[in-house]
Amino acid sequence: MGSTKKALIAMSGGVDSSVAAAITKGLGYDCIGVTMRLSPYGDESAENGACCSQDDINDAKRVADGLDFPHHVFNFTDNFDKQVIRRFVETYKNGGTPNPCVDCNRYIKFGHLFSHLSELDCDYIVTGHYARIEKDEQSGRYLLKKARNESKDQSYFLYSFTQEQLAHTLLPLGEFESKEEVRELAEKHGFTNARKHDSQDICFVRDGDYAKFIKNYTGEYFPVGNFIDKDGNVLGKHSGIIHYTVGQRKGLGIALGKPAYVCDINSKNNTVTLTDNDGLYSDTLTAKDINLISCDKIEGELKVLAKIRYRQPAQPATVYQLDSDTLKIVFDRPQRAIARGQSVVLYDGDTVVGGGIIQ
Secondary structure, three states: OOOOOEEEEEOOOOHHHHHHHHHHHHOOOEEEEEEEEOOOOHHHHHHHOOOOOHHHHHHHHHHHHHOOOOEEEEEOHHHHHHHHHHHHHHHHHOOOOOOHHHHHHHHHHHHHHHHHOOOOOOOEEEOOOOEEEEEOOOOOOEEEEEOOOOOOOOHHHHOOOOHHHHHOEEOHHHHOOOHHHHHHHHHHOOOOOOOOOOOOOOOOOOOOOHHHHHHHHHOOOOOOEEEEOOOOOEEEEEOOHHHOOOOOOOOOOOOOOOOOEEEEEEOOOOEEEEEOHHHHEEEEEEEEEEEEOOOOOOOOEEEEEEEOOOOOOOEEEEEEEEEOOEEEEEEEEEEEOOOOOOEEEEEEOOEEEEEEEEO
């Protein structure tokens, strides 16, 4: 048994990572379970569907005990604060729309936790993400692909994978056709979390009030400023830029006699630009902080399908690589509410080409 492969299972206490653990164990891997303590709010967050509460840690430990492998808790709260929460806050302060789930995967799960693989003498990291990893024998590259269950696919959040990380990551849930199959497998194993609800998107904002969270976190005052139109005419007063995101219509607190939408947030001038629905459409974006998976570099132009937010169907586009860290993406049809700070992820069929952060 000396050649048995060892796997580090990232266990959130939810049904997905528990089933991923059971599958990995069933394949004969020597497993170690790890639950990351991320949220600085401890157990208060449990009732709001946030992750890494004490209940979640207990659920993960129960699963590890049932599958007969060791379970550890790693305290990553400082790292999570620096790499995820601060980025979230800074993006909002600068008029952008952040994507903390992308940052969490990049810097915490497949960054900080991945760096512990060798010291725990593990060959692979295993998570409950819905996506697939395949090796392209022709090019020798590892590819990230969409999950078979497209409604649960999480490849959008994983575009920052490096070849090294892909080579040492297992995503057992990518082949499942439905979430119900996963829950049924959990029930077969007798897991008490088989019917546990899925966690919410942003685990550290407990009540969904981003502006309140940012004020409390920074202790800063965000002054009122002007709502303006695209020509710079003042339309009224906004209540501080952190209250708004591109595409927002509700809660503007201004009556113009017609629907108005946020199309730009300028932190330098403290202005929020409003437009009608047509004014939200644009056919071109640039992305920085890019990562390419299926190739080293995009030569010339490449036809792709591009997603500008997680819940949006991918749209036909042409991508050009302007330099080592910049992509220009031109959509076949204008897209609504392209938001600075969000990630754009590029697909060739079900294969992730790469992605970057919208500028």
